[in-house]
Amino acid sequence: MTTAGHNVGTAGIAGDNVGDDVLLDVRNLQLHFPIRRGLMRRPAGYVRAVDGLDFVIRRGETLGLVGESGCGKTSTGRCVVRSYDPTGGEILYHGNGTQPADIAKVKSTALKQYRRAIRMIFQDPHSSLNPRMTLRDIVGEPLKVHGIASGSELDERVASLLQTVGLRPEYMSRYPHAFSGGERQRVGIARALSLDPRLVIADEAISALDVSVRAQILNLLQDLQADRHLTYLFISHDLSVVEYLCDRVAVMYVGKIVEMADTASLFTAPQHPYTEALLSAVPKPDPLLRDRRERIVLSGDVADPADPPSGCYFHPRCPYAQPICATEEPPLRDLGNGNSVACHFAEELDLRGVTAHTG
């Protein structure tokens, strides 16, 4: 997996330690928003929305990004598509056989080619579709902007895209209001797919949908991944969905990754107390389990990213906190099996995961 990277002269950008299967290599990504105060609007501090993320996304896999609201998962996604300009770090995109490009530093005029390859699906299908545009315009716009198709060819392309996501091509001249939430989300997916992307960032793509529709969209995302060799960055707060869809999961807390592991180990044997608490907080759909399990209820709220606690950011809420946790920040370290965790006591703690049960 860790064969030497592209040995093309990658001036300034190290291609070391990166396998051929890596599509996106994010290093020390930072996004700090200044808090301006006073007459001169000088920055009085920074909201560290994303504070030094390292992760890779391999071709064809689904990486889940989970955490509570305000942990920076959406900001991370938006940095990758460059809706936000990161304030530090690198986002290395490995295109086809070329040397990696650092999306974080590409000039905005040169972004267009990467925007073809990296697309986004948004959370709320009601606000992410322009109500004054027909489906033809919504799904076809990226094709027009990138000069790929126009006229009758555009219509054909749009029709086949709509079919791909399970909508009838005849709906092309309708407006979004005529569709239900699930159908609108399909339109959003069709738009994301219109440019044949490599990487799709799904930001809470199914959170706003009904239970029965949610399952349909989840299955659709899986089918599309298989058919079109897509790679997903799946941002969600819903751990049951993440387990179902993702190959690997990164857990974020206040702008940092606290644990990253393959899905099975993360769910059955979490290494970070925060992961354990998150798993424990998910309601299990079986009333008979209600009294049998002890739930870990975290006290307090997520730390303020403008004024994070000392040491480990999680220590004020952590049930296992020791004195060292308040003073020393644990680095994200590899546990040897490809999984990594940022906790001083990962080896000593025996944390509870989810055990399979027949529901």
Place this chain on the structure above:
Amino acid sequence: MVAESVQTSASPELDHDSLLSVRALQTHFPLDQGLVKAVDGASFDIRQGTTLCVVGESGCGKSVTARSILQIVDRPGRVVGGEILFRRQRRGAGKGPDGEIVDLAALDPKGAQMRRIRGGDIAMIFQEPMTSLSPVHTIGNQIVEAIQLHENVSNREAKERAVEVLHKVGVPRAKQRFDSYPFELSGGLRQRAMIAMALSCNPALLIADEPTTALDVTTQAQILELMRELQDDYGMAIMFITHDLGVVAEMADDVVVMYLGMTVERGDVVSIFHDPQHPYTRALLRSIPTMGMGTRTRLNTIKGMVPDPYDRPHGCPFHNRCGEYMPGTCDQIVPPPIDLDEHRQVRCLLHGGAPSSGVRNEVNT
């Protein structure tokens, strides 16, 4: 229906442990595009001091049912049929089977009695606390207002009670938070403030409309825990509206499943999860991802989507998505409620009510 506000205390009967009984409720919205039957045949009971969860997808009428109980349905919507019987306790008296029985559906929404019940005997908390709290008043003042609307107490006493109830719902430093505006609080604290306001008058029934949907899982766990504790302390009944079956499994004593304005199945929580009788309930339960199931398995889906409210299917509202659809029967007959046992009811023609027993058809529809 609204015109007569006569006290009906003698005729309606209520099971001795029931606090509220909704019977064949119909709430319709006459709109320009057509008549929307938002609630069309909802029936259930809420027992004293227990939690009833109302589940269903969006547009199934769960919120409108709750709003019908409180008579706060948005215009032009109106309760056009059915009964909402509520056992009203006298203030100060203990909670017991005595107390007058009021048909809320027959009360004038703007009348004095309804206004006393609303917020006093039955309180409601909403999904998005930011839109239901006033942004220009402190949370303390909003709670004081609720207390003074229903009870004749001095400003000082009302303030003391507000601080006490804030403390009770787990707002840290309640005295200082009394003077906070909603925007100064986090989502979880705001929802706690909402609950404090709802509880300030010690209601017999708390209606919670998706109170945790907008919250994080960890905050949701806190709020659910809090609601259970408060239920033990105050002994109130909770009507909990949600679409999250996980939350239902955590909270419910009884469950009502709604589809297109109709209660399709009701029963105790264990039977609903482990012995579902209606095809819709079964399909819903199969379609949720369960943790511990493993990665990359396919989910079962319910085909199609919730029908357009202007264009309801004939007969059973679920027939065009149902895997056990019987042509010629399900698309013709509106299934009548069938009692399976004392607390268990299902509306599906698989369980009876089909032509052979055609006489029983038109019950309550």
